[in-house]
Amino acid sequence: MSGIVIVGAGQAGATLAETLRSKGYEGPVTLIGAENDPPYERPPLSKAYLLGEMARERLYLRPEAIYAEKDISLRLG
Known part of the structure; x- marks a missing residue:
């Protein structure tokens, strides 16, 4: 069985995975991502989150359940 593996679970990788689904793939x-968290926004990490002004979940680009709903397998860590 063939499929698509995206190495890099940053904003570009997450967007590519969602675009593939939205285009009918x-x-x-x-x-695949090296970090334990799902794709997240890095600029707020260095500002609001580290200052305690933002919850961790708000950093995520999408709720983690969205990946399961769209049948996108996350391999993190």
């Missing part, structure tokens, strides 16, 4: 999509 039905094969397996796997998003």
Whole structure:
């Protein structure tokens, strides 16, 4: 079985995975990231989150459940 593996679970990788689904790609999509968290926005991490002004979950680009709903496999850590 063939599929698409995206190495890099940053904003570009997450956007590519979602775009594949929105354009009708039905094969397996796997998003691989070195970090333990799902794709997140890095600028707020260095500002609001570290200052305690933002909850961790608000950093995530999408709620983690969205990846499961769109049948995108996350391989993190």
